[in-house]
Amino acid sequence: MAVVQDTYIGNTHIIIRDDCIVSPENQQKILKRCGEIAARQYSSIAREQQSDDKTA
Numbered sequence: 001m002a003v004v005q006d007t008y009i010g011n012t013h014i015i016i017r018d019d020c021i022v023s024p025e026n027q028q029k030i031l032k033r034c035g036e037i038a039a040r041q042y043s044s045i046a047r048e049q050q051s052d053d054k055t056a
Contacts, residue, residue, distance in 0.1 A: 003015060
């Protein structure tokens with residue numbers, strides 16, 4: 001388990017290890033799942049904003 005990259009972005013410490021590298025097939029599954037999670041979150045925020053607008 002070697003460290004490929006060790007960096008900071010702002011206060012976030014990012015460490016990339018070679019055991020975290022996945023096949024292209026798994027990459028697509030991971031990206032699809034991330035997209036679904038982000039879409040649900042965005043949709044939830046949009047619904048909250050709409051309900052707030054109606055009650056004002």
